Structure formats: structure tokens, C-alpha cells
Amino acid sequence: MQGTPKNVAAVAIFFLVIAAPHLINLVYAKAWTRPSEDTPRIRALAEKECLESEGWMRRHHMDLLLAWRDAALRDTDRVYQNGRGERYDVSLMRTCLNCHSNRAEFCDRCHAFAAVEPDCWQCHYAPEQVAKEGWR
Amino acid sequence: MSLDRRGFLKLAGFIGLAAGTACARRLAGPGSRYTTADGALEAKRWAMVIDMRRFTTAGDTQRVIDACHKAHNVPRIDDVRHEVKWIWTDTFDHVFPDQTHAHLPKALQERPFLLLCNQCDNPPCTRVCPTDATYRLADGIVAQDYHRCIGCRFCMAGCPYGARSFNWVNPRPYVGEVNPEFPTRSIGVVEKCNFCVDRLERGEVVRCAEVSAGGIVVGDLNDPESEVSRLLERHYTLTRKPQLGARPNVFYIVDDNVTGGEEEYVG
Numbered sequence A: 001m002q003g004t005p006k007n008v009a010a011v012a013i014f015f016l017v018i019a020a021p022h023l024i025n026l027v028y029a030k031a032w033t034r035p036s037e038d039t040p041r042i043r044a045l046a047e048k049e050c051l052e053s054e055g056w057m058r059r060h061h062m063d064l065l066l067a068w069r070d071a072a073l074r075d076t077d078r079v080y081q082n083g084r085g086e087r088y089d090v091s092l093m094r095t096c097l098n099c100h101s102n103r104a105e106f107c108d109r110c111h112a113f114a115a116v117e118p119d120c121w122q123c124h125y126a127p128e129q130v131a132k133e134g135w136r
Numbered sequence B: 001m002s003l004d005r006r007g008f009l010k011l012a013g014f015i016g017l018a019a020g021t022a023c024a025r026r027l028a029g030p031g032s033r034y035t036t037a038d039g040a041l042e043a044k045r046w047a048m049v050i051d052m053r054r055f056t057t058a059g060d061t062q063r064v065i066d067a068c069h070k071a072h073n074v075p076r077i078d079d080v081r082h083e084v085k086w087i088w089t090d091t092f093d094h095v096f097p098d099q100t101h102a103h104l105p106k107a108l109q110e111r112p113f114l115l116l117c118n119q120c121d122n123p124p125c126t127r128v129c130p131t132d133a134t135y136r137l138a139d140g141i142v143a144q145d146y147h148r149c150i151g152c153r154f155c156m157a158g159c160p161y162g163a164r165s166f167n168w169v170n171p172r173p174y175v176g177e178v179n180p181e182f183p184t185r186s187i188g189v190v191e192k193c194n195f196c197v198d199r200l201e202r203g204e205v206v207r208c209a210e211v212s213a214g215g216i217v218v219g220d221l222n223d224p225e226s227e228v229s230r231l232l233e234r235h236y237t238l239t240r241k242p243q244l245g246a247r248p249n250v251f252y253i254v255d256d257n258v259t260g261g262e263e264e265y266v267g
Ligand code: SF4
Pocket: B116, B117, B118, B119, B120, B123, B124, B125, B126, B142, B158, B159, B160, B161, B162, B163, B164, B192, B246
């Protein structure tokens, strides 16, 4: 029979379950906070520019890292020259992490918010990890 | 406009080429591009000569092994079931099983021979890799992309020289002093000597050769003037298991007078 209390309850429970992640997030989710760029190297920069613009890096950094991997390992291209003519070593550890030496406040902060767990750190390591905790 | 058959094929070819080039381009920011590094050390065909006359003690070989393993964060795991090695030693009869006999000089039998990946011309390891995680570069270096390795260990079965090690455990706790410019590997991937491709492409010399006091020479087999070519021209050299057809590019000079005594000919 239509519209009996039992059916209504079932539908309500169904939607509750489906909506549960959003409802939980409404209460518990922390707001996105800007990744910190406060590191000694970045502080020392006259112009606080990454190798590409901030917007481009935010959208494409993960794809750029994959392209870097293939450029270095497959094509033996170890230099990335940007539109401003600056040349960078194609290396996560020698280039990116050299400035962004604050994995927890830069990488992890956003990745945690976006609920992604990149496996970079199984092999590449964060500089401060070695400095503080020793090699793990 | 009418297009004859020849014209059509030409046009189609150009369009195909342009599309292919556009697709093959690696992601880069606006106006950005990839190039090789200035001062990169290049060769048509990399090869190595190991002059065993200069490796007479375990200390000579250990210095080389330590330098390589430190530069590449190779873990030191004492349990032989889990051990990982890029360069190591063994005895003559194990290294050249088909070129040995019972009456070799004792000093030669006791000498530690340095072993590493041979950067084969016809490498079985790359042929059996199902994910193209290991592959031969144009300059002959057999490279390995750990990101793509699925740990199937086919390459280990394919390599006739035992040059590859599997990470049975997380290697990180076993890395001693860390080189902060090089990654480690993770549990479940295979690793081996990379002929210092990361160093050569940045213009740095091969690490084991650098600390070998002239015992290891690296160079271009295609260049008749290179030091490896000249050494190969002057000396009788051995490669490992040549009958298998992998065509190794690591050559060994074995001295003809191990004890250094006076030659005595009675004639
Ligand atoms: S020595 Fe083994 S790992 Fe190295 S290229 Fe030859 S077959 Fe491959």
C-alpha cells in the first residue's frame, strides 16, 4: 500500500543514509585553510612566484609532476624552462620540496581537506622529516 | 579545389604528424618546455670497464659499494632473504662459471669481483616486464621507473646475472645516512643499478667510477677515442655468460700475472 508510515520511514532512512556524509560534514568539516608558504626559502625570495602561476599550479601540479616523472625518466629531459625563461631541475625533491619544505602545512593540509592520499612519500621524502625525525 | 591522390596522402600525412606531435607534448605551463640539462654527460652507447688489477682487497671494493649505496639510498639489510644490492662482490668461479677451472691462480680465486647491472644490449629483463617499468634508453642504459613497477619480479627471473633485488620489506628503516637528493624505493618494487643515469644527465660522473681510483672506467663504446674503447682495444677482457646473448656492457680486465712474480719460461 502506498504512503503507509512504514514506507515513508523507509524512504526517509534511505535519504538519511545517502545524505549522511554531507550532514556529518556540515557539523564536523573544517574549513579549507590556505596552505602555508612560510618557509625560509620562500621568505628569502624577492618575488614570490612558483615556476608557473598560482592558479595554474593549484589546478595542474599533480599532472605536472607526472609529466616531470616521464620527462626525466623516459625522455632524459632534466630541465623545465618556464615562460619567463627560468630553468628548473626536473625533480620533486631538488626543486619543489626545496622551497616547499613544510610538507604538513603545505602538501598535507590541502590533501587532507580534499581527502586524497598521494603515495609520493613512500619513496620521496619531505626535507623536514629527515631533519626532525630522522629517516623512516 | 581538386586534390589528386598524391596530394591527399601528403596532406593527410602532415595533419597526422601535427596531431601526433600535439598529443605527444608533455604537460607544461604556457610558454614552458622541457630540455636536457646543460653539461649533461652523453654517449651513444655507455659501457664500463672494471680493471680487476686495481681491486685486490675487500677494502677496495667496499669503498666503491658504500659510495654507490649511499648515493642511491640503497638499504642495508643483513638478512640475506631480504637483502638489496646495486653493486656487490662474488668470487671468480661464481662470476664466470663457464670460464673457470681448477688451476686458476689462487690469488685470483680469492679476489672479490665487483658485480652490477650489465646494461645489456639485448636485455631479457626489459623484454619480460609487463608494464614497461624497465626499459632501455637510447644511450644503452637500462632504466627503471619505480612508479610503474608492480613487483611481479619477471625481470628478476629474466636477468641472468642476479642484478635485481626485490624489496620484501619497507627499505626505509635500513637506509643509513641519507642522500637527501635521491628517493628510496618502497616495499614491493624491484631495484637495481641505474648506471647513475640521474647523475650523468645532470653532468655528474658515475659514482662508483669516481671513487674507484681508476679501477672503474665509464665511457662511450661508440667513440674509438674514449677511454673504454682504448682499454678494450689494449686488453683481453671478459664479460659474464656471453653465450646467453644478452650482450653485457660491463667488461672485466683480469690480470695475467696475479702474484706479480717473475715470469719463468723454460725453453
Ligand atoms: S644485467 Fe640483468 S638487469 Fe641489467 S640489463 Fe642485463 S638483464 Fe637487465
